[in-house]
Amino acid sequence: MEEIQEHFMKQEESSGEDKPSSPYIAPFRSTRLHIQRSNVCSRAYFVVVMVFFHVYILNVIALLLYVHYNNGPGDLVKREAASPQPAGDSESPLPHPAPTSRELHVEDYSESFSLHRLEGIRVGYVQQVSLVPERTHEMKTLSLKPLMFEIPGFLSEEECRVVVQLAQLKGLMESQTPALSQGQEESNQPLLSLSTEEVFSLLDLNQDGLLQKHEIVSHSRSQDGTWLSPNNLRQILTSLEARPKEMLTLEDFRQVYDVSQGPGRQRSGKLRNKFKQRNKHTWLYQGLGSHHVLHTLRNRVISLTRLPSALVELSEPLQVIRYEQGDFSNAHHDSSPAYSETTCTHTQLAGNTSALTEVSCRYVTVLFYLSSVEEAGETTFPVADNRTYEEQALVQDGVDLTDTQETCGRGNLRIKPTAGTALLWYNHLSDGRGWMGELDEYSLHGDCPVRRGVKWVANSWVNVDPDHQIQARYQRLVAQRHQSRSGMEHDQPLSHSELHQDL
Numbered sequence: 001m002e003e004i005q006e007h008f009m010k011q012e013e014s015s016g017e018d019k020p021s022s023p024y025i026a027p028f029r030s031t032r033l034h035i036q037r038s039n040v041c042s043r044a045y046f047v048v049v050m051v052f053f054h055v056y057i058l059n060v061i062a063l064l065l066y067v068h069y070n071n072g073p074g075d076l077v078k079r080e081a082a083s084p085q086p087a088g089d090s091e092s093p094l095p096h097p098a099p100t101s102r103e104l105h106v107e108d109y110s111e112s113f114s115l116h117r118l119e120g121i122r123v124g125y126v127q128q129v130s131l132v133p134e135r136t137h138e139m140k141t142l143s144l145k146p147l148m149f150e151i152p153g154f155l156s157e158e159e160c161r162v163v164v165q166l167a168q169l170k171g172l173m174e175s176q177t178p179a180l181s182q183g184q185e186e187s188n189q190p191l192l193s194l195s196t197e198e199v200f201s202l203l204d205l206n207q208d209g210l211l212q213k214h215e216i217v218s219h220s221r222s223q224d225g226t227w228l229s230p231n232n233l234r235q236i237l238t239s240l241e242a243r244p245k246e247m248l249t250l251e252d253f254r255q256v257y258d259v260s261q262g263p264g265r266q267r268s269g270k271l272r273n274k275f276k277q278r279n280k281h282t283w284l285y286q287g288l289g290s291h292h293v294l295h296t297l298r299n300r301v302i303s304l305t306r307l308p309s310a311l312v313e314l315s316e317p318l319q320v321i322r323y324e325q326g327d328f329s330n331a332h333h334d335s336s337p338a339y340s341e342t343t344c345t346h347t348q349l350a351g352n353t354s355a356l357t358e359v360s361c362r363y364v365t366v367l368f369y370l371s372s373v374e375e376a377g378e379t380t381f382p383v384a385d386n387r388t389y390e391e392q393a394l395v396q397d398g399v400d401l402t403d404t405q406e407t408c409g410r411g412n413l414r415i416k417p418t419a420g421t422a423l424l425w426y427n428h429l430s431d432g433r434g435w436m437g438e439l440d441e442y443s444l445h446g447d448c449p450v451r452r453g454v455k456w457v458a459n460s461w462v463n464v465d466p467d468h469q470i471q472a473r474y475q476r477l478v479a480q481r482h483q484s485r486s487g488m489e490h491d492q493p494l495s496h497s498e499l500h501q502d503l
């Protein structure tokens, strides 16, 4: 560059001297100069253009990355076009229930969606919600961890009566899950009366004294009566995978199995109660052709949660539970953490077929109190709004807070059943991108034993798969089946058993 400039300046000087004496040379020199100037200019121009070009390319890449990471795999989940107003605005009641005339919102199934989340603002905050025409309900924030609300008068007296009668008509079945017998020393298997050695031997299919992965998972598929919870199974598999040959000896198995039995079970050294829960329950289908009260309640849940109607419509039926005197259920989570080994029961048609175990995936619980209880029978949230949560904290001075028969009075938050009131809580956190995130450990809850009277409740769960692609695939599958059926039989609804395999 310097050379060019030097040369250019020399040319300029000499052209200045020669100009008067040699008029014929001037045009030639001038042409040379012109060529050199234009070379320099075009290089500079080229550099500038290249810089702009690179900046432009970088901008485009940055923009694409931004769009990708903000929307996730955007073809499946898109934020709702008309985003609902925050429920925290007490001046803006929620919209009226979704249309009741046409059941199964087929068009919704193939649409994208995101999950609305109500705002708690602060404990004790009351907001107005519009669930039925011509009146509003008050919705009070009960806790932020988990995010939970109470809505008095969600059901009328008459509606409570109808749901109880429909459950009686259908018939209730025992839902007791046996734990160890009273007086039996607590050991390492809360739900099995088998020793660790017996479990090991039963799992060791080829009897080579070593457990391989396929042997461990061979008994873990069923949801009820499974010998391990998904969490326990995961702990054992993690330990197995950490070993060089991916096999567990009896001693290895003993170490990991004995500590995998959850809080309060080994550490408390207490005797366990006879049952994890004792009550009776039934399921009531809420779709097309169901009793209008059940149908209306489901639409009210759509209005309250502001979740896509398709999600609510494809969720489990209403579970109605009856607790008689002395009945209870120990503290539990209604939903499950998502692991690579698990698949959601509700989407298993579209889910991971190689998953080892099925779990309930319930984003929201809406619990209806269908009766008031004369004495006790509260719903308890032992760790609600604790500042920190540690599983070990559930065992205090040898007292297990998950054991509601023994420790109901110690729960952080207890709700007295009042007929017509609904509780809504989120079993999962948000993933920050509009979808369901991790299990909220603070949603742990149970039921204190009923001392006097009868307690009737109903659970309306909204099922969501943590993998939104699976959820979307499942909904598409349902839509296709529905469309092909309605092509054959005009507007015949799909029966629930065709959509779900969970009953």
Ligand SMILES: O=C(O)CCC(=O)C(=O)O
Pocket (backbone or CB within 6 Å): 321, 329, 334, 367, 378, 379, 380, 445, 446, 447, 457, 459
């Ligand atoms: O009965 C209650 O208070 C709550 C019921 C419950 O937690 C359940 O059924 O999962």
Ligand SMILES: [Fe+2]
Pocket (backbone or CB within 6 Å): 332, 333, 334, 445
């Ligand atoms: Fe529950």
